[in-house]
Amino acid sequence: MYMEMEYLGLLQKFLVVFVCCALLWKIIRYLLNLLNMEKDPVTVLVTGAAGQIGYALVPMIARGVMLGPDQPVILHMLDIEPAKEALEGVKMELIDAAFPLLKGVIATTDVVEACTDVDIAVMVGGFPRTEGMERRDVMSNNVSIYKAQASALEKHASANCKVLVVANPANTNALILKEFAPSIPDKNITCLTRLDHNRALGQISEKLDVHVSDVKNVIIWGNHSSTQYPDVSHATVTTDSREMSVSKAVSNDQWLKTEFIATVQQRGAAIIRARKLSSALSAASSACDHIRDWVLGTPKGSWVSMGVYSDGSYGIPAGLIYSFPVTCEKGEWSIVQGLKIDEFSRTKMDATTNELIEEKSLAYSCFNE
Numbered sequence: 001m002y003m004e005m006e007y008l009g010l011l012q013k014f015l016v017v018f019v020c021c022a023l024l025w026k027i028i029r030y031l032l033n034l035l036n037m038e039k040d041p042v043t044v045l046v047t048g049a050a051g052q053i054g055y056a057l058v059p060m061i062a063r064g065v066m067l068g069p070d071q072p073v074i075l076h077m078l079d080i081e082p083a084k085e086a087l088e089g090v091k092m093e094l095i096d097a098a099f100p101l102l103k104g105v106i107a108t109t110d111v112v113e114a115c116t117d118v119d120i121a122v123m124v125g126g127f128p129r130t131e132g133m134e135r136r137d138v139m140s141n142n143v144s145i146y147k148a149q150a151s152a153l154e155k156h157a158s159a160n161c162k163v164l165v166v167a168n169p170a171n172t173n174a175l176i177l178k179e180f181a182p183s184i185p186d187k188n189i190t191c192l193t194r195l196d197h198n199r200a201l202g203q204i205s206e207k208l209d210v211h212v213s214d215v216k217n218v219i220i221w222g223n224h225s226s227t228q229y230p231d232v233s234h235a236t237v238t239t240d241s242r243e244m245s246v247s248k249a250v251s252n253d254q255w256l257k258t259e260f261i262a263t264v265q266q267r268g269a270a271i272i273r274a275r276k277l278s279s280a281l282s283a284a285s286s287a288c289d290h291i292r293d294w295v296l297g298t299p300k301g302s303w304v305s306m307g308v309y310s311d312g313s314y315g316i317p318a319g320l321i322y323s324f325p326v327t328c329e330k331g332e333w334s335i336v337q338g339l340k341i342d343e344f345s346r347t348k349m350d351a352t353t354n355e356l357i358e359e360k361s362l363a364y365s366c367f368n369e
């Protein structure tokens, strides 16, 4: 009898220990889950946020289109005094949309407040060219805007802040920003040519009547302007699980060398003619593609186009922000090396280089104004 009671007591103790351990394990798993679920928020600055691209872009960022569906974000939106009320309206809408990933919103006209602790800066605000305006006046205005914003980013943004310039002239604005933010690494300053890249994919997919995701490895070389060179000589298309070159699939060199190039080069102008406004939803979506691939990496076997600081690759002078084919891994881009450049491509790449050299010297001539 005594033995039996001792046995029951032991069993009871064992059960209590077992239940406690199970509970403890559940609590540990719950805490681990919590840790895994909640990444630290990334702070994203959008300048010119009250404008058209800004209005399309900020909800995409808040929905996770730019940084992924599990990445919380804090949005900093900057615009100028005349757009202050409209900017407040955008903030109200962001709050009303109740985005689960959106952990905070600042809407401000103060460049220092906007740039503080920013991890990613998307520079959409700038001075547009209006009818009858001289290129020099446009450049001079952009120099003063990008000079001030570069200094604020340099002093107040996160140490490894990644910058994407969208506002035109995008390549040269990015170069100005680089010049006035010397402590931001060259590799962190880029400009948007992904829209042109996506336009080139779109044109090929329409021509071949295939889905756009079946086409890859087009290249935009050079400036985000009508001198850019959309190049399909290394592009491929996959149909019925077979990959073949775009030039073979299209089988119309004349079209590829004339109409296709001109359509991509002039697409921005065609949209302005049609909408009486420049592209906004496609620009915003492409800006998300640019940052997403830069931060999270490009898919294996494919590249994208980014305006980056030239290191002299493919004979493009170092010191220009030029669009190259790049792959991205672990938050770093690298220019795709070793592609064969024929004479036709060389001529086109040089033409857009020359335009960028001219823009650079115009910008530098405004530095001391």
Ligand SMILES: NC(=O)c1ccc[n+]([C@@H]2O[C@H](COP(=O)([O-])OP(=O)(O)OC[C@H]3O[C@@H](n4cnc5c(N)ncnc54)[C@H](O)[C@@H]3O)[C@@H](O)[C@H]2O)c1
Binding pocket: 047, 048, 049, 050, 051, 052, 053, 054, 078, 079, 080, 083, 124, 125, 126, 127, 128, 145, 165, 166, 167, 168, 169, 170, 192, 193, 195, 196, 224, 278, 279, 280, 283
């Ligand atoms: N790289 C590309 O692929 C691409 C594509 C489309 C448009 N763009 C360019 O993007 C820019 C924006 O286009 P949009 O249609 O949104 O123009 P928009 O005029 O609708 O908006 C621009 C916004 O920038 C603001 N702004 C002006 N100066 C500013 C400053 N100093 N600081 C902060 N904000 C400022 C304006 O108040 C305005 O709200 C233009 O320069 C356009 O040409 C580039």
Ligand SMILES: O=C(O)C[C@H](O)C(=O)O
Binding pocket: 168, 195, 267, 268, 269, 271, 278, 279
């Ligand atoms: O704003 C423009 O001039 C056009 C824009 O850069 C675009 O490519 O759609």
